Amino acid sequence: MAPLWRGAGKPVLGAVELRRYAGVMASLNAAELLMGVILLLQALAAAMWGLGARMKAVPTVPAWHWVGAAGFAVAVMALSLLGRGVGSWLSHGLSNMIAPGSFILLRLGLNILLRAERADGEHLMVIVVAVCCGLVGVSQGAPWLWGVAYSSLLNAYCLLRSAQAVQAHGPLEIGRGAAQVLAATLLGLALLFLSRALLALTLPQQSARPISDPTEANLILLTVLLLLGLLVHLVLGMAVTLRLVRRLHELSRRDALTGLPNRRAADELLDGLLARQRDLGSPFALLLVDADHFKRVNDSQGHAIGDRALVHLGALLQRHARSVDLVARFGGEEFVLLLPDCDHDTALQVAERLRQEVQDEPLRLGGRKLALSVSVGVALGQAGESSAALLVRADRALYRAKNRGRNRVEFEA
Structure with missing residues (x-):
């Protein structure tokens, strides 16, 4: 097979490299492919928020929090995909332990954007519970359902509290319509994780499995997670844009010298x-x-x-x-x-x-x-x-x- 060429010079991919990549792709199951797509989308979201923050095109502090949230999501997917060869403590124990970090940072960024209370005490509590549950699970050799249950419940808690903040403060900052869409998306994610925790506790043989296993429950979970995760970043972008528009509208109705309405x-x-x-x-x-x-x-x-x-x-x-x-x-x-x-x-x-x-x-x-x-x-x-x-x-x-x-x-x- 002839190599692929760039211009008149160096080959980009030859036959050996193409066969190697094709073999890697063929060896991945459906769940692993979905995880790879989620990883790439979250990495792209992190890059976009980071670029926006560096260029001052979006509110800097919330954007960097969302870079961190997407980064945690990438880390969770990467550990679940690549850590299986090392041990379940890495692919399952550590990934479940750090998963709530993504939703803590998501909530912090939202609270800052919407001028809501930061709730650092709650976030510290979630971190302590996640670390303790993770260490207990690894040290005691807890079954898979332990990690799935505690991680999913903590994720759902952070998402429910985020939705509550959006419903309370969003209409004033980004408009009622955008607040409803964002809150509904967060509630959808929360329900997804609550369902996963419930299934893991009630049907452990079918549901409390490594997320990279191509079970029906995992495929549904990953598909919904992919769609809602993408929707979250899209709605966050819309919220930032609407907030800017409202700020510009407010400034256009405000006297610069006295601060009074004009x-x-x-x-x-x-x-x-x-x-x-x-x-x-x-x-x-x-x-x-x-x-x-x-x-x-x-x-x-x-x-x-x-x-x-x-x-x-x-x-x-x-x-x-x-x-x-x-x-x-x-x-x-x-x-x-x-x-x-x-x-x-x-x-x-x-x-x-x-x-x-x-x-x-x-x-x-x-x-x-x-x-x-x-x-x-x-x-x-x-x-x-x-x-x-x-x-x-x-x-x-x-x-x-x-x-x-x-x-x-x-x-x-």
């Missing part, structure tokens, strides 16, 4: 309040708040102090507004407050309280204080009114407050 966010909520008033008759108020003589602050103190003054004003308004109110920076030195379920008297009370708080809490600059004041224009939403018309009315009230001496509240009917 005009886009305020416009969206204003449209929602107008729709709610139209459908349910719920009253609301809009307050336009403008810093008095702000150009004078910038000219006399400099723009750096002016920026600090805006941050100070935003923090004061946020702190002293009602918990249900939205405080946003509208642009320049102007802020807007949207007050749901608010009537005329309540709106004026809130506006006057905010004006007074700004007057009473100057900006502290080292050993000196910079006095600030605001003018406030108040308008109530009216049925059938557009957002532009409501803003015009509030703006008229604001300019009336400016023209009447500043540091005051005016209402536009």
Whole structure:
């Protein structure tokens, strides 16, 4: 048989090498072939997460945890495949002992991504139980079902806790749909391992066998494990992408200087309040708040102090507004407050309280204080009114407050 050539130069594979590889492949049973595919897919997943982390294309800390999770999966498959010639303590004992490490790292990465509690105490408990069970099994010559049962139960526990964290924290970070898909995938893996533990305890002769044996139970297990393992990494990639999209959307609605919502966010909520008033008759108020003589602050103190003054004003308004109110920076030195379920008297009370708080809490600059004041224009939403018309009315009230001496509240009917 002629060798395979690369270009005009060196042979890549000759007849001897091809026959050797063909012989190796022919000697593998169906279970071993599936294990080899799982090993290759997990190695590829580890490489992809590692590359993404190195390039800062994905969240670095979760990605490195998932590199470790895939690496543990590769190690388990490799020990089960290659360790049989050395002894069952390697192919069975050690592989079962380290298998929960893959799901611990998977859960840790998810918890970090979703801003959930790390649960290091739980993970330490799982590690201690796995090591103790593994050492007892090897030293006492425990039957195969011992390793299958304890390893599968620990794997299932980690996966169930991961699914619980995704259901609790996922909707906020990656969206409800992605959280449901990811949680369902993790639950599927957990049920797979619970089923394996149950079968090993109830039908040890058929189920508590080396995973490389081509039994019907092992072939089903490996096939489902292959599909769900691939799905986990695909859904994790989707979750990371959706989280990035949500972060970008959030940043697009946030003022970079004050950290408050920006005009886009305020416009969206204003449209929602107008729709709610139209459908349910719920009253609301809009307050336009403008810093008095702000150009004078910038000219006399400099723009750096002016920026600090805006941050100070935003923090004061946020702190002293009602918990249900939205405080946003509208642009320049102007802020807007949207007050749901608010009537005329309540709106004026809130506006006057905010004006007074700004007057009473100057900006502290080292050993000196910079006095600030605001003018406030108040308008109530009216049925059938557009957002532009409501803003015009509030703006008229604001300019009336400016023209009447500043540091005051005016209402536009």
